[in-house]
Amino acid sequence: MVLEGNPEVGSPRTSDLQHPGNNGSCVLSSPGEDVQPGEEPIKYGELIVLGYNGCLASGDKGRRRSRLALSRRPHANGVKPDVMHHISTPLVSKALSNRGQHSISYTLSRSHSVIVEYTHDSDTDMFQIGRSTENMIDFVVTDTSPGGGTTEGPSAQSTISRYACRILCDRRPPYTARIYAAGFDASSNIFLGERAAKWRTPDGLMDGLTTNGVLVMHPAGGFSEDSAPGVWREISVCGNVYTLRDSRSAQQRGKLVENESNVLQDGSLIDLCGATLLWRTPAGLLRAPTLKQLEAQRQEANAARPQCPVGLSTLAFPSPARGRTAPDKQQPWVYVRCGHVHGYHGWGCRRERGPQERECPLCRLVGPYVPLWLGQEAGLCLDPGPPSHAFAPCGHVCSEKTARYWAQTPLPHGTHAFHAACPFCGAWLTGEHGCVRLIFQGPLD
Numbered sequence: 001m002v003l004e005g006n007p008e009v010g011s012p013r014t015s016d017l018q019h020p021g022n023n024g025s026c027v028l029s030s031p032g033e034d035v036q037p038g039e040e041p042i043k044y045g046e047l048i049v050l051g052y053n054g055c056l057a058s059g060d061k062g063r064r065r066s067r068l069a070l071s072r073r074p075h076a077n078g079v080k081p082d083v084m085h086h087i088s089t090p091l092v093s094k095a096l097s098n099r100g101q102h103s104i105s106y107t108l109s110r111s112h113s114v115i116v117e118y119t120h121d122s123d124t125d126m127f128q129i130g131r132s133t134e135n136m137i138d139f140v141v142t143d144t145s146p147g148g149g150t151t152e153g154p155s156a157q158s159t160i161s162r163y164a165c166r167i168l169c170d171r172r173p174p175y176t177a178r179i180y181a182a183g184f185d186a187s188s189n190i191f192l193g194e195r196a197a198k199w200r201t202p203d204g205l206m207d208g209l210t211t212n213g214v215l216v217m218h219p220a221g222g223f224s225e226d227s228a229p230g231v232w233r234e235i236s237v238c239g240n241v242y243t244l245r246d247s248r249s250a251q252q253r254g255k256l257v258e259n260e261s262n263v264l265q266d267g268s269l270i271d272l273c274g275a276t277l278l279w280r281t282p283a284g285l286l287r288a289p290t291l292k293q294l295e296a297q298r299q300e301a302n303a304a305r306p307q308c309p310v311g312l313s314t315l316a317f318p319s320p321a322r323g324r325t326a327p328d329k330q331q332p333w334v335y336v337r338c339g340h341v342h343g344y345h346g347w348g349c350r351r352e353r354g355p356q357e358r359e360c361p362l363c364r365l366v367g368p369y370v371p372l373w374l375g376q377e378a379g380l381c382l383d384p385g386p387p388s389h390a391f392a393p394c395g396h397v398c399s400e401k402t403a404r405y406w407a408q409t410p411l412p413h414g415t416h417a418f419h420a421a422c423p424f425c426g427a428w429l430t431g432e433h434g435c436v437r438l439i440f441q442g443p444l445d
Contacts, residue, residue: 042072044169044177045264046285046379047129048278050411051144051426053396054320054376063133064140067379070127076171078124084205085115104190104237106198106206114206125169128183129272132162136186143274144426160274163190165214165235167264177264177279180239181214190237197251207238212248212273215412216241216262223267223284225383225401229409232271232418235262247415248273271412278423280379289384291376295320297387298374306332306440308343310361315343315440317397320376327371332440335360336392337367339436344371356393367431370395372438373424375402380423389435394427397438407434 052066079102088111102118129139143158163183170176182190192198198208214235220228234242234254239262243254264270266284270277280288289297302316316330327333332341340362349358358369372390375381375398385399391407407429410418420429429435 042175043282044070044072044125044175045282046070046280047139047270048280048377048379049141049144050276050278050380050421050423052377053373053424063138064142067377068139070125070138070167070169070177072169072171072175073125076120076122076125078121078126078168078171079118080121080124081116081205082119083117085117087113087115100188102184102188104192104206106192106208107194107196108198109194116206123171125171126166127169128163128166129277130162130164130183131158131160134162134186136184136188137163141272141275141277144276158274159212160272161210161212164210164272165270178239178262179214179216179235179264179270180262181210181235181237192237195251197245197253199253201238205238207236207240209234209236209242209245209253213245215244215271215273216264217269217271217409218260218265219267219269222265223280223382224287227267227382227405229405232410232412233257233260248412249415269409269411273412276411278380285379287383289378289381291378293384294374294376294378301387304440304442306341306442308345309340309441310347311343311345313343315341317372317374320374332372333369334372334390334395334436334438335365335367335369336390336395336436337431338363338365339390339439341372341438341440368393372397374398375424377424380406387438389437391422391424391427391429391435392431392433393429394422394425396422396424398424400437403435404433 046067046069048067054066056064056066104116106114108114127138128136129141130137131140131142133140141160141164143160163185166180166183168178168180184190192208196208196211198206201207215232216235217232218230220230232244234244236242241257241260241262243257245252245254264279266281268279270279298317306315307313308315314330315332318328318331327344331344333344334341335358338360340360347361356368357366359366370393372395374387375396380402381398382402382405383399385401387397387399389400389403390397391403406423407420409420411421413419420434421427422429
């Protein structure tokens with residue numbers, strides 16, 4: 001099938017492009033060829049889907065999950081460009097009949113196509129990401145809606161490609177990971193139809209873009225306390241870097257950015273037009289807080305016995321084991337405009353301002369009044385700092401550095417919009433800063 005500008009099209013790069021003939025699902029923790037019994041497998045990195053706070057609403061199962069570790073495969077499944085053929089378009093399907101041969105087809109016109117064949121690369125592993133549940137997809141990703149929900153179901157209109165992108169990891173140190181738009185289908189092929197954006201490169205090779213594109217942003221200063229958001233770019237099917245198109249599906253490509261690469265860094269964001277993924281390296285994860293540290297912070301916060309300044313009841317963050325259902329009776333609530341933390345009460349409603357608008361009894365500011373929830377996806381945190389700030393208006397709590405970084409990071413939305421969002425639930429941030437410092441009152445005794 002030729003995809004006429006379909007999101008699930010892609011094509012490989014000529015220099016460092018490699019793709020695996022994916023005969024099985026991604027290896028969460030599969031031993032490498034030289035891993036001895038009892039030895040930890042080599043991990044390339046982890047992908048975390050923004051908006052789920054540690055687990056999908058329906059639970060993490062198999063290849064459909066909120067977080068996936070990519071480890072070295074028992075046997076290399078990478079592929080790299082080999083031979084390029086010019087062929088009559090009506091003969092493309094016959095030329096691609098060999099399922100064991102990876103290839104990319106560029107339809108230039110009704111009568112002319114270019115097919116690039118790929119050969120096995122023993123130096124790389126390939127991992128494919130997309131909406132399809134077929135076996136060649138290692139990480140199944142569905143559209144994320146604000147609040148941590150998914151748009152699953154037969155009636156859901158997804159903007160994520162079935163074969164959205166692929167990540168190629170070097171099997172030898174330093175285990176560099178590179179990203180490419182589009183993935184190979186069940187027939188080991190990628191098709192760029194006549195209407196898809198494609199072109200000849202100056203060296204006579206082919207390249208192209210998928211319909212809705214794969215966008216990448218590398219943070220400035222790494223993913224640490226000193227991080228700042230970088231610039232969003234588009235990655236081609238051959239792994240080249242371009243400035244953004246006027247809209248996600250525009251036919252005209254952006255400008256080639258020659259001094260940037262498709263190498264993933266700690267904290268790189270990958271947007272698939274419906275879901276955004278965060279790439280964490282093993283070294284970067286060592287600097288992130290652990291779940292045990294997050295639990296210790298929760299217990300420490302509760303041990304301080306914060307009180308509602310009006311009702312004088314003791315407040316406590318609930319255990320993550322409860323899940324995010326209805327707020328607990330001791331749950332802290334916050335006025336997101338001022339940061340004053342209270343217990344739940346029904347006072348100060350300002351329905352003329354909106355159904356969730358309340359007036360803070362301490363400072364009289366009017367704004368949303370929401371329960372506080374601790375951020376539980378440790379990989380989204382820049383540092384192990386105390387939970388001192390909350391995102392507005394959702395109420396997810398994390399460290400100051402983490403809150404401020406995500407509040408100033410624009411995430412792609414729709415065809416050409418960008419908006420900062422809570423990384424734990426995906427809710428769009430509001431207010432002047434997108435987050436607020438929490439003001440707790442200690443016990444009177």
